[in-house]
Amino acid sequence: MRGLWLENRKLTYREDLPMPEPPEGEALIRVRLAGICATDLEMVRGYYPFTGVLGHEFVGEVVRAPSAPEWEGKRVVGEINVTCGHCAQCLAGRPTHCENRTVLGILGRNGVFAEYTTLPVANLLPVPDNVPDEKAVFTEPLAAAMEIQEQVHVHPTDKVLVVGAGRLGQLIAWSLTLTGAEVYAVVRRERQRALLEPYGVTCLTSEEVPHWAMDVVVEATGTPGGLALAKEAVHPRGTIVLKSTYAGEAKVRLSPWVVDEVHVVGSRCGPFAPALRHMEAGRLDPRTLIDAEYPLEEGLAAFEHAAQRGVFKVLLRP
């Protein structure tokens, strides 16, 4: 099988990967289209040790599902956390924090930058017919954006700021406008602004960010500077959502967090079904984020492209 293999921080294109065999309860899935995200780029830089097929954003087609043959032939997306169902976190209703979890292309489980992958049938969701592959491949990052609304009650009368208007920041800002809130985003490039404006997001430069004006600020840059800007913008007792991959240690002045009694919430994977509903209803169209599509054979070039500044989404077609 062809695929992109990560080992010792080195990503290689290989044609000798074994064809995966679905374990009990899992489905064999042919990957139709996959997306490269910031976590993939960080993993190649060594953010997290992982050996295997990289990649977790995908849309595919079920080839074989011995335990649930009704899924065969269906076009699907899949929740990336594979959980045990019996640990303390699973039993407490926090399955994405399962103590024994594997995570597609991230932790203990081969991912989707390959011709085929496997996932439990329980993780799969059918893709509505009117959602083409080029939209469906954004289900995972859009679900991650929706996690913010699972965690924080965003009121229709709130002022919300998104710091960072890249790949994920765009999906976050767009989805937040659906709450009815006033949504602002910090932009650095004209294209970021152009992508945000159809959704009614007000674009600001970092110098224009008002002091203590926001009820909720989403930090999507993964940088100490972004976090400082978020703290500047949020009002006392407001909420900062950390929605990014933070490498290493950050220097943080905690005293203003205490004095101004801010809430800081870490935010990771989110619910797939609401993301699919938004795309099925046409409330969001992530295809405007696509910069390029590469065949799997040119995966290393695709990674180089995705790592360039100002690039949004690069797709891989196996």
Next chain:
Amino acid sequence: MRGLWLENRKLTYREDLPMPEPPEGEALIRVRLAGICATDLEMVRGYYPFTGVLGHEFVGEVVRAPSAPEWEGKRVVGEINVTCGHCAQCLAGRPTHCENRTVLGILGRNGVFAEYTTLPVANLLPVPDNVPDEKAVFTEPLAAAMEIQEQVHVHPTDKVLVVGAGRLGQLIAWSLTLTGAEVYAVVRRERQRALLEPYGVTCLTSEEVPHWAMDVVVEATGTPGGLALAKEAVHPRGTIVLKSTYAGEAKVRLSPWVVDEVHVVGSRCGPFAPALRHMEAGRLDPRTLIDAEYPLEEGLAAFEHAAQRGVFKVLLRP
């Protein structure tokens, strides 16, 4: 007037301070007893620039209140934030975050380590007869402890850990037991343990703190090590309350906050009335925390005493 004056990080005992004159709406208060807290010690170390009479924990007696003579002669405690009532924060129901606030002995307003002080009548609360001065002087720090329950819903079935069992940590742990929750505290000294046990708090050494076991962790040490221990103890999606004075910058690994989706809440001043109700009902008796009482003239010695490791509360009697 006699008092302790802070200027350029230097604390001096002075006998030449002018007698304060209460402005419109304020009362002149004779200080009966005052307490030294960690913030006072940090301010002498330069945590925050302030020139004036230091001190904000007190119980006193109203000498003169031209706008509300019914208060004269009453024994009182007082909310330390003096607010404008018309800024965005006041109008949003966050008066302790008033943009134009002065804070007793901390910001733009002389404090209570003196014979007399002034506060708006609106800030005063009468002290119940059965609460002696030696208890009432703890109203402000106990109110700060109660702020945690204003901000976080602590369930009766929760497991709660307090990291740091000093002055404030004790009041926090004691007050949290009144929720019915299982309360744990990290202790370093035998006396910390002895003070906690009557309240049914389970004492742990830092090595005994369990991984991912707590619903809520209160960080009351103000150190990066305490924060790391709090992160270790809280379960995914649990809450860490920052309840301390953090000087300078801390190095924090933010990535585990994101991956485990923890909530972090800064917590400062709290409500006085519930603190007084707890003491009036005898649910808490902070007098066990008193290590020493000094006359105002020996205030500098009192500060030296309060700064020693393992010392709880040092009081000043003007």
